[in-house]
Amino acid sequence: MARVYNWQLGREMSYWYPESRPQRQFAAVFDTNKCIACQTCTLACKTTWTSGKGQEYMLWNNVETKPYGSYPLAYDLKLLDMLNGQSWAGNKYEGQTIFESAPAGERVLGWRPEEQDYAYPNVGEDDCANQVDSGAFLNLPHMNWFFYLARICNHCTYPACLASCPRGSIYKRPEDGIVLVDQGRCRGYQECVRGCPYKKVFFNPMTGTSEKCIACFPKIEQGIQPQCFVNCIGKIRLAGYLSRPDQVRPDNPLDYLVHIKKIALPLFPQFGLEPNVYYIPPIHAPVSFNQQLFGPGAGEAMKAYRNAANDPDLASLLCLFGSTEMMVSRFRRTGDVVAGSDDKGAELVRVPMREPVYVRPAVDPKNQLVRINCP
Ligand code: SF4
Numbered sequence: 288m289a290r291v292y293n294w295q296l297g298r299e300m301s302y303w304y305p306e307s308r309p310q311r312q313f314a315a316v317f318d319t320n321k322c323i324a325c326q327t328c329t330l331a332c333k334t335t336w337t338s339g340k341g342q343e344y345m346l347w348n349n350v351e352t353k354p355y356g357s358y359p360l361a362y363d364l365k366l367l368d369m370l371n372g373q374s375w376a377g378n379k380y381e382g383q384t385i386f387e388s389a390p391a392g393e394r395v396l397g398w399r400p401e402e403q404d405y406a407y408p409n410v411g412e413d414d415c416a417n418q419v420d421s422g423a424f425l426n427l428p429h430m431n432w433f434f435y436l437a438r439i440c441n442h443c444t445y446p447a448c449l450a451s452c453p454r455g456s457i458y459k460r461p462e463d464g465i466v467l468v469d470q471g472r473c474r475g476y477q478e479c480v481r482g483c484p485y486k487k488v489f490f491n492p493m494t495g496t497s498e499k500c501i502a503c504f505p506k507i508e509q510g511i512q513p514q515c516f517v518n519c520i521g522k523i524r525l526a527g528y529l530s531r532p533d534q535v536r537p538d539n540p541l542d543y544l545v546h547i548k549k550i551a552l553p554l555f556p557q558f559g560l561e562p563n564v565y566y567i568p569p570i571h572a573p574v575s576f577n578q579q580l581f582g583p584g585a586g587e588a589m590k591a592y593r594n595a596a597n598d599p600d601l602a603s604l605l606c607l608f609g610s611t612e613m614m615v616s617r618f619r620r621t622g623d624v625v626a627g628s629d630d631k632g633a634e635l636v637r638v639p640m641r642e643p644v645y646v647r648p649a650v651d652p653k654n655q656l657v658r659i660n661c662p
């Protein structure tokens with residue numbers, strides 16, 4: 288085992304390979320407060336990449352309802368249960384990661400789902416955390432809540448799938464950090480399925496190999512966001528490149544949300560993979576639940592999001608989500624307008640922060656009509 292630095296844990300940790308960061312890292316921010324669980328993302332991915340034989344059960348993108356939803360069944364609860372003592376001292380993780388608590392002879396603490404675990408992709412959908420009694424919604428904070436968690440492969444900095452593979456078939460691209468399975472080398476041992484704590488590698492029984500989200504790399508290479516991003520109805524997603532904490536660029540949308548405002552947080556950072564999909568936590572869910580999912584920064588992130596209306600730069604950046612299919616490398620707010628540009632500085636999109644309101648005349652002689660304007 289090598290010693291590597293995991294900034295999400297605030298400390299060094301053990302990993303199977305030495306630290307080797309890509310030239311730039313593909314990353315994303317998902318705003319859970321805006322997801323409506325329409326599953327358009329799921330279908331956009333399914334129809335693009337996993338409509339073949341042996342891929343029927345594969346959901347490279349899935350959306351589950353928390354607290355009860357999960358795909359495959361209990362993927363998260365099972366590992367949280369196995370991983371004892373997940374304590375933090377401030378922003379430093381004091382517990383063990385899945386690499387550090389690997390049993391003797393194993394590279395990763397993991398488990399492999401049974402076929403049955405993939406049978407209920409919609410388990411817990413729209414189930415509330417508590418019974419909704421009459422009038423309960425009048426109290427704040429209330430304990431009747433649920434929210435939608437959209438998930439793809441995290442293209443982790445320290446992928447457990449890659450560490451687990453005895454064939455060396457999984458690799459992380461140096462140019463963008465996207466994690467891929469070499470279909471020519473894979474022999475279907477499924478150690479990656481066992482090792483990935485997010486269960487985002489799937490075995491294809493027809494080909495005898497493992498397959499996973501490829502971050503739509505043919506689109507990324509052209510500066511276009513992946514399918515599940517550009518088709519997102521709720522406009523909850525923003526793809527880009529995330530800098531290391533010591534190389535932050537304030538005009539990079541992802542750096543701003545993750546490193547500067549710290550409003551977007553990794554999913555289960557305690558597993559130790561430094562995942563690269565970041566979530567703006569749901570502001571109506573209990574802080575303690577959000578902390579278990581997103582780490583100790585959840586409470587502050589919720590406060591910052593609640594205050595976004597008083598924070599013009601943050602508010603402007605939130606307007607850029609879903610505004611263009613291109614990857615936005617830089618953003619700049621001027622008054623009430625935010626502009627996004629590519630990495631060469633060419634403007635891609637310009638979005639007003641406030642929608643203009645037009646009141647049409649009730650009597651319109653030009654078009655010879657009378658309108659009934661509702662107040
Ligand atoms: S989320 Fe799982 S499949 Fe994706 S890179 Fe991380 S360990 Fe590998």
Ligand code: SF4
Pocket residue numbers: 321322323324325326327328329350435437518519520521522523
């Ligand atoms: S398309 Fe967007 S809003 Fe709809 S379920 Fe997927 S992430 Fe949520």
